[in-house]
Amino acid sequence: MMTIRILPEILSNQIAAGEVVQRPSSVVKELVENAIDAGSTSITIEAGRGGKSFIRVSDNGIGLLRDDALLSIERYATSKIFTKNDLFSISTMGFRGEALPSIASVSKFSLVTRTKNSNIGTKIDIVGGKIQNVSDAGAPVGTMVEVKNLFFNTPARKKFLKSDNTEVSHIADVISGLALGNPHIQFRLFLNNTLQKSFSSSDDLLQRAIGVLGRDVADKLYKFEFSGDGIHIHGYCANPSVTRSTSSKIFLFVNHRLVYDRGLVSAIFQGYRGRIMKGKFPLVVIFIDIPFDQVDVNVHPSKREIKFFNGQRVYQAVSETIGTALSREQQNIMAYSKTQVEKFEYSDEAFKPDQMDKIEQSSMDWPTPFPASQKFSPKFTYNNSKPKIQNSKPRLIGQILGTYILAESQDGLMLVDQHAAHERIVYENLKRRYQSLKVQSQTLAVPETLDLNFKEADLLFKILDDLKALGMIIEPFGDTTFVVKAVPALIDEKEIKPIILEILETALIKKNTFSKEDWLENCLILMACHSAIRANLTLDRREMETLLSDLDHCENPRHCPHGRPIMISWTKHQIEKLFKRVL
Numbered sequence: 087m088m089t090i091r092i093l094p095e096i097l098s099n100q101i102a103a104g105e106v107v108q109r110p111s112s113v114v115k116e117l118v119e120n121a122i123d124a125g126s127t128s129i130t131i132e133a134g135r136g137g138k139s140f141i142r143v144s145d146n147g148i149g150l151l152r153d154d155a156l157l158s159i160e161r162y163a164t165s166k167i168f169t170k171n172d173l174f175s176i177s178t179m180g181f182r183g184e185a186l187p188s189i190a191s192v193s194k195f196s197l198v199t200r201t202k203n204s205n206i207g208t209k210i211d212i213v214g215g216k217i218q219n220v221s222d223a224g225a226p227v228g229t230m231v232e233v234k235n236l237f238f239n240t241p242a243r244k245k246f247l248k249s250d251n252t253e254v255s256h257i258a259d260v261i262s263g264l265a266l267g268n269p270h271i272q273f274r275l276f277l278n279n280t281l282q283k284s285f286s287s288s289d290d291l292l293q294r295a296i297g298v299l300g301r302d303v304a305d306k307l308y309k310f311e312f313s314g315d316g317i318h319i320h321g322y323c324a325n326p327s328v329t330r331s332t333s334s335k336i337f338l339f340v341n342h343r344l345v346y347d348r349g350l351v352s353a354i355f356q357g358y359r360g361r362i363m364k365g366k367f368p369l370v371v372i373f374i375d376i377p378f379d380q381v382d383v384n385v386h387p388s389k390r391e392i393k394f395f396n397g398q399r400v401y402q403a404v405s406e407t408i409g410t411a412l413s414r415e416q417q418n419i420m421a422y423s424k425t426q427v428e429k430f431e432y433s434d435e436a437f438k439p440d441q442m443d444k445i446e447q448s449s450m451d452w453p454t455p456f457p458a459s460q461k462f463s464p465k466f467t468y469n470n471s472k473p474k475i476q477n478s479k480p481r482l483i484g485q486i487l488g489t490y491i492l493a494e495s496q497d498g499l500m501l502v503d504q505h506a507a508h509e510r511i512v513y514e515n516l517k518r519r520y521q522s523l524k525v526q527s528q529t530l531a532v533p534e535t536l537d538l539n540f541k542e543a544d545l546l547f548k549i550l551d552d553l554k555a556l557g558m559i560i561e562p563f564g565d566t567t568f569v570v571k572a573v574p575a576l577i578d579e580k581e582i583k584p585i586i587l588e589i590l591e592t593a594l595i596k597k598n599t600f601s602k603e604d605w606l607e608n609c610l611i612l613m614a615c616h617s618a619i620r621a622n623l624t625l626d627r628r629e630m631e632t633l634l635s636d637l638d639h640c641e642n643p644r645h646c647p648h649g650r651p652i653m654i655s656w657t658k659h660q661i662e663k664l665f666k667r668v669l
């Protein structure tokens with residue numbers, strides 16, 4: 087017969103440690119969070135060999151009396167919550183009362199602490215969860231926790247630790263996150279006895295964000311803020327030209343807790359949609375304040391996961407706030423490099439946000455198609471709409487490498503990728519037509535026949551109406567054959583077959599992950615891509631001037647619909663710096 091027994095405390099602490107302490111950086115996280123909760127204004131973190139040999143966190147917080155210090159290393163001992171209701175109004179980083187006993191059960195642990203009203207401090211030494219010694223100790227006010235030989239008694243765990251450098255980079259990420267969430271606190275990180283990172287205390291989130299994200303992005307961070315519906319959102323998002331290949335520079339704070347939430351990350355991507363390339367991650371620091379009872383922080387022992395009671399509302403607000411901030415910065419075609427251009431690109435009649443609406447509404451006279459196979463048509467222009475940037479038109483210099491348009495702007499030089507630029511122009515035109523229900527189709531003189539396989543035919547049959555809304559009129563012609571009768575006015579009819587085949591192919595691959603909105607967007611992008619002029623096509627001056635002017639009217643003149651940059655620019659100052667005329 088089975089015998090049921092209560093687990094010895096040390097063993098249950100070790101089991102809890104399995105979830106709370108995955109690697110040295112988790113220890114750092116827990117100890118620094120405790121220091122923050124203790125009201126510290128200065129926190130020092132030291133680590134040796136990636137935290138494998140030792141981790142020491144010292145703070146100048148309130149400290150602990152001896153009895154409390156002894157209690158703190160007991161499981162479920164916490165000063166932070168007392169009742170069930172407190173669980174739904176947690177404002178501290180910790181609340182589970184298990185971090186210290188978990189860490190102490192898998193290391194050689196010591197804690198030295200003193201409160202400001204005690205003359206002498208307390209030192210507690212623990213090895214593998216067993217108290218070895220409790221003694222008086224001379225110590226400054228605050229707490230110092232030292233964790234040596236992590237996982238010395240759980241070799242299976244130890245085996246999973248990575249190289250010192252990898253563990254160090256995890257520790258640095260944790261410190262960056264906690265430092266960003268607490269700009270008023272001074273943080274210092276010593277690795278192998280050398281000061282690696284120092285964040286001085288500041289009231290300014292931007293200064294801390296620059297400290298964490300790097301000086302090079304200092305002039306590329308855009309502030310955003312939103313309040314409404316009980317949610318307050320604020321933070322900084324970087325210019326889409328600055329990206330990383332992982333999400334390590336996306337910092338999410340919910341009620342000041344550093345968290346990871348896939349929904350929030352997708353909402354941020356949604357805000358950046360069309361501005362960054364696939365596989366790239368933006369740099370974002372976002373704080374979301376939401377009533378405590380609207381979010382559950384007790385989802386996992388590591389306390390990094392959260393659950394919103396109404397996630398959709400939060401995600402929507404996040405993507406709109408970021409999208410709006412990026413569009414605002416982008417309204418000035420040159421603003422993305424944050425040069426002085428901003429100051430003089432606009433005349434007194436400078437672009438005001440409401441002009442954008444006017445442009446969209448008055449642009450009924452749509453440009454004529456610009457088929458890839460034909461020469462660039464000078465008719466390709468917005469007739470009645472006002473350009474966004476007035477009296478500052480770039481001066482065309484010419485075409486280089488058959489692919490890029492070189493122009494002099496008021497403050498320097500710009501190089502425009504002709505294919506990417508035209509792709510953006512066609513895409514925005516198609517999209518506006520679609521959104522304003524003003525899709526125009528051109529009937530094909532000779533209808534195009536499509537012979538599909540069974541799967542493709544089945545799918546096409548289901549989406550005929552959606553395609554019609556985009557201007558593609560296709561009719562079944564028996565079995566798996568279809569006839570294309572008309573195509574959107576901006577599309578080169580020769581391209582229609584590859585466009586439809588690609589639409590079907592992508593939809594079949596992504597059918598479970600695509601929303602209808604994604605799908606429509608993808609169709610517009612595909613149509614734009616297939617219809618845009620290619621690289622290695624010689625353009626004459628009028629064609630290039632028209633292209634630049636049409637680009638100037640675009641909502642997002644900086645990125646093609648895939649997120650690739652359309653233009654690169656150098657300010658006069660940058661050029662002079664390159665020639666060492668200025669320092």
Ligand SMILES: Nc1ncnc2c1ncn2[C@@H]1O[C@H](COP(=O)(O)OP(=O)(O)OP(=O)(O)O)[C@@H](O)[C@H]1O
Pocket residue numbers: 116120121124145147148149150158159163164165166179180181182183184185186187228229
């Ligand atoms: N640096 C510190 N300064 C002052 N008190 C501390 C410090 N670290 C821990 N404590 C005290 O010890 C208690 C236990 O800490 P522990 O980290 O184990 O649990 P917690 O922070 O309450 O919850 P969690 O397990 O979620 O972190 C805390 O509630 C706090 O009262």
Ligand SMILES: [Mg+2]
Pocket residue numbers: 116119120179180181185186
């Ligand atoms: Mg804690």
